[in-house]
Amino acid sequence: MDIRAPEQQYNPYRVYTREQWARLRDDTPMTLEPGEFDRLRSLHDRLDLKEVEDIYLPLSRLLSIYVDAMQRLYYAERQFLDIRDRKVPYIIGVAGSVAVGKSTTARVLQALLARWSPRPKVELITTDGFLYPNAVLERQGIMQKKGFPESYDLPLLLGFLSDIKSGRRHVRAPVYSHLTYDIVPNQWAEIDQPDILIVEGVNVLQTGKLPRDGKAVPVVSDFFDFSVYIDADEAALRQWYIKRFLALRDTAFTNPKSYFNRYALLSDEEATATAIAIWERTNLANLEDNILPTRPRATLILKKGADHTVASVALRRL
Ligand SMILES: Nc1ncnc2c1ncn2[C@@H]1O[C@H](COP(=O)(O)OP(=O)(O)O)[C@@H](O)[C@H]1O
Numbered sequence: 001m002d003i004r005a006p007e008q009q010y011n012p013y014r015v016y017t018r019e020q021w022a023r024l025r026d027d028t029p030m031t032l033e034p035g036e037f038d039r040l041r042s043l044h045d046r047l048d049l050k051e052v053e054d055i056y057l058p059l060s061r062l063l064s065i066y067v068d069a070m071q072r073l074y075y076a077e078r079q080f081l082d083i084r085d086r087k088v089p090y091i092i093g094v095a096g097s098v099a100v101g102k103s104t105t106a107r108v109l110q111a112l113l114a115r116w117s118p119r120p121k122v123e124l125i126t127t128d129g130f131l132y133p134n135a136v137l138e139r140q141g142i143m144q145k146k147g148f149p150e151s152y153d154l155p156l157l158l159g160f161l162s163d164i165k166s167g168r169r170h171v172r173a174p175v176y177s178h179l180t181y182d183i184v185p186n187q188w189a190e191i192d193q194p195d196i197l198i199v200e201g202v203n204v205l206q207t208g209k210l211p212r213d214g215k216a217v218p219v220v221s222d223f224f225d226f227s228v229y230i231d232a233d234e235a236a237l238r239q240w241y242i243k244r245f246l247a248l249r250d251t252a253f254t255n256p257k258s259y260f261n262r263y264a265l266l267s268d269e270e271a272t273a274t275a276i277a278i279w280e281r282t283n284l285a286n287l288e289d290n291i292l293p294t295r296p297r298a299t300l301i302l303k304k305g306a307d308h309t310v311a312s313v314a315l316r317r318l
């Protein structure tokens with residue numbers, strides 16, 4: 001235990017207000033077209049020009065420094081070891097609660113990084129593709145634990161990342177559908193030697209239980225060069241989850257193929273009660289037990305306020 005006064009304790013992060021962080025954009029140009037915002041934004045997430053200018057352009061600038069430095073280190077080490085092989089993809093993890101807006105952040109980063117010069121190949125993968133199919137979750141009695149560590153095929157995810165890092169071509173990842181709430185049979189996303197890969201999911205900073213015998217067991221973040229945790233207070237997350245559930249009731253849930261089709265005819269009150277029940281039973285429990293504890297492992301923490309915009313940024317010291 002650190003018995004020093006809080007102000008004397010070592011803080012691994014430098015913390016910036018939104019205004020301080022926004023100034024770090026410097027002369028990074030805006031490369032997104034106005035029409036692209038709708039495509040990048042998830043349901044009920046907030047994303048406007050100011051958010052990209054104040055938060056994501058400084059982050060894009062910082063990432064370009066990190067990627068550049070890593071490439072130079074990589075080549076210097078290759079020279080030292082007298083090895084000649086192709087460069088490895090730079091991997092960025094995006095973590096945070098269900099409904100915090102990970103998908104939007106990941107898509108904005110993908111769009112901004114892909115416009116760097118010379119144009120890198122930037123791919124994006126979500127870890128929900130590595131969830132076990134519903135049939136398996138049902139057999140194991142963990143359908144209500146979707147998103148918990150035990151609901152993912154971790155060896156498959158680790159194998160995928162290892163293939164990517166080792167420069168393999170045409171690496172396949174399974175695909176998840178939010179509509180059917182299940183893995184899509186016989187469908188894969190193919191990742192072919194990207195320069196940068198963004199890996200988004202609630203579980204990406206989890207370590208699991210490390211073996212006591214010292215045997216080497218990789219964890220997902222061993223493959224990351226940089227990671228972002230998107231943070232928000234529980235009260236805000238709960239509201240966003242309920243709001244999104246109500247919006248989905250009127251849209252996606254009305255599709256007969258939707259797993260939640262039975263909720264399409266619920267009244268506002270019934271739908272809110274259902275959303276709160278799912279939130280508390282599954283997503284909040286997962287946040288408290290398995291997601292929030294990984295926050296201190298991130299390179300960068302984006303803290304959102306109740307209006308979905310980023311209020312402060314914490315960057316881990318090198
Ligand atoms: N039941 C659902 N039906 C259709 N789309 C959904 C459903 N649940 C979530 N989504 C969409 O799936 C995406 C991922 O959501 P989620 O995993 O909660 O992460 P985040 O909100 O952090 O991006 C979001 O774009 C969300 O709007």
Ligand SMILES: CC(C)(COP(=O)(O)O)[C@@H](O)C(=O)NCCC(=O)O
Pocket residue numbers: 098102126127128129146147148200201202203278282283
């Ligand atoms: C699939 C999810 C765990 C999110 O996974 P992620 O892509 O963030 O790894 C989540 O969207 C989910 O389905 N949660 C289960 C409870 C619910 O239906 O909200």
